[in-house]
Amino acid sequence: MALAALLAVMILATGCDGSSDPGGGGTTTTAAPPRDVAAIVADLNAYWTARDADLGFTYSPVPANRVGSPRDGVTCDGRPIDRAEVEGNAFVDPECREGILVAYDPAYIGSSLVRAEATMAHEWGHVVQAQARELDLSEDADGLPIDAELQADCFAGAWSAERAVSDLADLRRDTARAGDPHHVDLEDPDAHGTPQERATAFDVGVEGGPAACVDELIDALP
Numbered sequence: 001m002a003l004a005a006l007l008a009v010m011i012l013a014t015g016c017d018g019s020s021d022p023g024g025g026g027t028t029t030t031a032a033p034p035r036d037v038a039a040i041v042a043d044l045n046a047y048w049t050a051r052d053a054d055l056g057f058t059y060s061p062v063p064a065n066r067v068g069s070p071r072d073g074v075t076c077d078g079r080p081i082d083r084a085e086v087e088g089n090a091f092v093d094p095e096c097r098e099g100i101l102v103a104y105d106p107a108y109i110g111s112s113l114v115r116a117e118a119t120m121a122h123e124w125g126h127v128v129q130a131q132a133r134e135l136d137l138s139e140d141a142d143g144l145p146i147d148a149e150l151q152a153d154c155f156a157g158a159w160s161a162e163r164a165v166s167d168l169a170d171l172r173r174d175t176a177r178a179g180d181p182h183h184v185d186l187e188d189p190d191a192h193g194t195p196q197e198r199a200t201a202f203d204v205g206v207e208g209g210p211a212a213c214v215d216e217l218i219d220a221l222p
Ligand SMILES: [Zn+2]
Pocket: 122, 123, 126, 149, 152
């Protein structure tokens, strides 16, 4: 209850953040990190600590000091997060000597609570994949990088259905919005899926929970 109350307060505090949508161009990477990222991270850690048994692995919470932006001194192999690499985006790097890194652009994440939740929930899908490689669909014999991306959307849907404090339909819309143009090749290493594929993957997680993202996702995709 305490966390729910805290999140409710944070919605009020950040509901009119006012940052521009980076999709419209002109992001400012000097924006302050959103106040709710720490709460979202804490909730994602709590969720995956509770639901790892569904997937048959033991989740290790990501320490708060391994989640950061180019502004706050978090490093990978001694180097700060590259501003250009993370601009308008977020990523997970599981290979850092200091421990797994979740990096984000505060201007992108800070544009709305929905954006922050949708983005971090997707990145936590990659955290789960990094901790349980055997679950990662892209590691299958005929797997592709896009399979890991759609599975991350599915894991994000599972968390969103149970835990997100903003509107589920908004989270789904934000996930689909970030989809590829239709001309991106399925085998493109940077492919994330079309808006329809991403929304479908998200829905599989919403409806079936984490296990469906391993057992049912590929068959459910359009
Ligand atoms: Zn991703």
